[in-house]
Amino acid sequence: MRALFSVLYPVIAITVFGLYPSMTIGPKEGWQVYSSAQDADGRCICTVVAPEQNLCSRDAKGRQLRQLLEKVQNMSQSIEVLNLRTQRDFQYVMKMENQMKGLRTKFKQIEDDRKTIMARNFQELKEKMDELQPLIPVLEQYKTDAQLISSFKEEIRNLSMVLAAIQEEMGAYDYDELYQRVLRLDSRLRNCMGKLTCGKLMKITGPVTIKTSGTRFGAWMTDPQASQRNNRVWYMDSYTNSKIVREYKTMEDFVANAVSRTYNLPFKWEGTGHVVYNGSLYYNKYQSNIIVKYSFETGRVLAQRALEYSGFHNTYSYSWGGFSDIDVMTDELGMWLVYATNQNAGNIVIAQMDPDTLEVQKTWNTEYSKRNAGESFMICGTLYITNSHLTGAKVYYSYSTKTSSYEYTDIPFHNQYFHISMLDYNARERALYAWNNGHQVLFNVTLFHVIKTEDDS
Numbered sequence: 001m002r003a004l005f006s007v008l009y010p011v012i013a014i015t016v017f018g019l020y021p022s023m024t025i026g027p028k029e030g031w032q033v034y035s036s037a038q039d040a041d042g043r044c045i046c047t048v049v050a051p052e053q054n055l056c057s058r059d060a061k062g063r064q065l066r067q068l069l070e071k072v073q074n075m076s077q078s079i080e081v082l083n084l085r086t087q088r089d090f091q092y093v094m095k096m097e098n099q100m101k102g103l104r105t106k107f108k109q110i111e112d113d114r115k116t117i118m119a120r121n122f123q124e125l126k127e128k129m130d131e132l133q134p135l136i137p138v139l140e141q142y143k144t145d146a147q148l149i150s151s152f153k154e155e156i157r158n159l160s161m162v163l164a165a166i167q168e169e170m171g172a173y174d175y176d177e178l179y180q181r182v183l184r185l186d187s188r189l190r191n192c193m194g195k196l197t198c199g200k201l202m203k204i205t206g207p208v209t210i211k212t213s214g215t216r217f218g219a220w221m222t223d224p225q226a227s228q229r230n231n232r233v234w235y236m237d238s239y240t241n242s243k244i245v246r247e248y249k250t251m252e253d254f255v256a257n258a259v260s261r262t263y264n265l266p267f268k269w270e271g272t273g274h275v276v277y278n279g280s281l282y283y284n285k286y287q288s289n290i291i292v293k294y295s296f297e298t299g300r301v302l303a304q305r306a307l308e309y310s311g312f313h314n315t316y317s318y319s320w321g322g323f324s325d326i327d328v329m330t331d332e333l334g335m336w337l338v339y340a341t342n343q344n345a346g347n348i349v350i351a352q353m354d355p356d357t358l359e360v361q362k363t364w365n366t367e368y369s370k371r372n373a374g375e376s377f378m379i380c381g382t383l384y385i386t387n388s389h390l391t392g393a394k395v396y397y398s399y400s401t402k403t404s405s406y407e408y409t410d411i412p413f414h415n416q417y418f419h420i421s422m423l424d425y426n427a428r429e430r431a432l433y434a435w436n437n438g439h440q441v442l443f444n445v446t447l448f449h450v451i452k453t454e455d456d457s
Helices: 002-008 062-132 135-168 176-194 252-257
Strands: 013-016 031-038 044-051 201-211 218-221 233-237 242-246 262-263 275-277 282-285 289-297 298-308 325-329 336-339 347-353 362-369 376-379 384-385 395-402 405-412 422-426 431-436 438-446
Touching: 031 325, 044 135, 044 242, 201 384, 201 395, 201 431, 218 422, 218 431, 233 252, 233 262, 242 362, 242 438, 275 325, 282 325, 325 376, 347 384, 362 405, 376 422
Parallel strands: none
Antiparallel strands: 013 044, 031 044, 201 438, 218 233, 233 242, 242 262, 275 282, 282 289, 289 298, 325 336, 336 347, 347 362, 376 384, 384 395, 395 405, 422 431, 431 438
């Protein structure tokens, strides 16, 4: 670098004349005076000389230097171009690497999804097989039923021929005898159809959310005894300290909150186990074991009766509490009461009740603790009990009043809003009405019908 510096910058020579003031020295050839200095007497002290400006340009080293500089500049430009290309190629490589990582992730996800789909399909097939398994004995029964129906068809055909003949030949047959045959056939047909009205609970689907309103606890219902044109809805918010019942003309009005009428009951209610049956409300009177029958038409109490030995006011409530000791229910066979007594060690008691007089006609003692039950409902004379009121609840236990026997079941249902405080079956709608944490919802039920012949009975 020192040599290069001496080439790049002209050499400046300083000649000092302090010792020889009278001596004048001129610059050598190729040099020129750059500067001079004098003392106070005008004597020259020093002279600075430098090469002529055009001297270096003619020098061979100068030419080499310029060539070297040009090469350096060319190399710098080449290095800059190479650097730009390298950066562009590096970005391209990085982009390709990211794409490769994305492809690996997608391939792994596709493989995982394929395994998940295969597992889900296998589970669906297994569930279908489980659903079809109970139908095998029924198919055997249908063989006998088909013969019975064929017999009915044949008898109807014969009667039709007889009636046609009567039109042509009056008096050929005894009319009273023929009429009795028709009545017997009609009775047998109705009896056969009656056997289809009840069944065993197989599945619960839903729920369908109808409305969101009220507090966490309450009850809502329709009348299973009403005609198909009568779709009134009744609404009772909270489980205690209230006497107000709201009525809606239709389900659409209920959703729109268009109240048609409000009733002020003579007594407060307790719990959420109320029902409307044949135009009257049945409920548990506050802080008592008394059942009240209230007529919506007259606005009066038609009957009230104490339920003997029954616990009340959270003595034997469901697992969620709420003074739910006494639960009034209805199904295809009439009206029922579900409660618990000290005599049955706090286990559930089922009672069949006369809806007119509120008199208990018969009772059944189960071995299921009332406090361990989430909720319960009756279908075709069988009580179904859930094992919880919270998420993960299922129908765990059933008790048949026809056979006075019980069995453990496993029928899940979706507790969508995590807390159920009312669950009642409506025989007309074939649905479960539920109050689920401030939401009014409906569950559909699937019943397994078994047609019994005279030989079976």
